[in-house]
Amino acid sequence: MMASSRRLHTLWRKDETTLRGRVLLKVGGSLNGQHLDSITTVLSELHRLKVPVVLVHGGGPRITAALKEAGIQAPFVDGQRVTTIEAMDIVERVLAKEVNQELVMALANSGFRTIGMSGADDILHATGVAGLGRVGQVTRVNPTPVLKRLDDGLLPVIAPIGVGEGQERYNINADLAAGALAGAIEASRIVFLTDVPGIYSDFAAQELLHLTTKAEVLRLQSEGRFEAGMIPKVNAVLSTLSAGVGAAYVVHGADADAMLWAVTSQFHEARDSRLGTRVIA
Ligand SMILES: Nc1ncnc2c1ncn2[C@@H]1O[C@H](COP(=O)(O)OP(=O)(O)OP(=O)(O)O)[C@@H](O)[C@H]1O
Ligand SMILES: [Mg+2]
Numbered sequence: 001m002m003a004s005s006r007r008l009h010t011l012w013r014k015d016e017t018t019l020r021g022r023v024l025l026k027v028g029g030s031l032n033g034q035h036l037d038s039i040t041t042v043l044s045e046l047h048r049l050k051v052p053v054v055l056v057h058g059g060g061p062r063i064t065a066a067l068k069e070a071g072i073q074a075p076f077v078d079g080q081r082v083t084t085i086e087a088m089d090i091v092e093r094v095l096a097k098e099v100n101q102e103l104v105m106a107l108a109n110s111g112f113r114t115i116g117m118s119g120a121d122d123i124l125h126a127t128g129v130a131g132l133g134r135v136g137q138v139t140r141v142n143p144t145p146v147l148k149r150l151d152d153g154l155l156p157v158i159a160p161i162g163v164g165e166g167q168e169r170y171n172i173n174a175d176l177a178a179g180a181l182a183g184a185i186e187a188s189r190i191v192f193l194t195d196v197p198g199i200y201s202d203f204a205a206q207e208l209l210h211l212t213t214k215a216e217v218l219r220l221q222s223e224g225r226f227e228a229g230m231i232p233k234v235n236a237v238l239s240t241l242s243a244g245v246g247a248a249y250v251v252h253g254a255d256a257d258a259m260l261w262a263v264t265s266q267f268h269e270a271r272d273s274r275l276g277t278r279v280i281a
Helices: 002-009 036-048 060-069 085-109 144-151 174-184 214-222 230-242 256-264
Strands: 012-014 023-027 053-057 114-118 124-128 136-141 155-159 161-163 169-171 189-194 200-202 211-213 247-252 266-268 277-280
Touching: 023 036, 023 174, 036 085, 036 256, 053 085, 053 174, 060 085, 085 114, 085 155, 085 161, 085 169, 114 144, 124 169, 124 174, 136 174, 144 155, 174 189, 174 230, 189 230, 189 256, 211 214, 214 230, 214 277, 230 247, 230 277, 247 256, 256 266
Parallel strands: 023 053, 023 189, 053 155, 114 155, 124 161, 189 247, 211 277
Antiparallel strands: 012 266, 124 136, 161 169, 247 277
């Protein structure tokens, strides 16, 4: 694993952005495990560079399958899944138990010192979004439990569950959870690993945004260029940049080159603009 990341290095150059501060990596549920090799390469590199990393994961397809098996309907509205109280039990089980533990175990097997956490454990405080049942929006983030784990030299792996004032649980879109947490831990960058190579300015033509700004993304958003899961992802990008995170990247989670570019600002000469999307304020 270290050997492969070293090999990649011979083709890499650093760009103008220097690497410092914490990195938040959001692992898309859409990846369904495709990211395990590339993420191991990237985490090894970050470990070598002594960069603290926090992981937040989604679980879209796994939740869909579990709800279907239970015979529960959960339609999507603007890229977010309408979540009844009954559905919420399943969402929490799948995210905070199954997907979280699987990721923690896979990383532990690759030699990382990880700790699984749920946002509901006094990290992501939330309230319901009108009309979406137990879909929550983050009202406050308590970064302390996460920062403590980082101080202990651990890699926190966090499920996007929120907790309300009455201890009730909320289904927080993983991108929005990651964006809020990145601001609260004062991350220098956030990297969204997903199942597309970046943000398309034109989905049908697969025209990829490479180096772009909040203003351009806002303009494309007002033109309705983003659909489905890209709606909350773009909102997370915009809000996390407003919260002071220096850069937000969207790259394919099975593409180790693109991920190394996103986490270290080192770019691959032969790949340049096909690496993915970087948005800065
Ligand atoms: N303009 C766009 N550019 C890129 N992707 C887009 C765009 N509009 C819609 N999408 C869709 O957004 C999807 C990514 O969001 P999605 O929520 O499905 O994945 P994820 O966030 O990685 O996974 P999870 O939500 O489970 O954590 C892509 O697979 C793509 O189909
Ligand atoms: Mg998503």
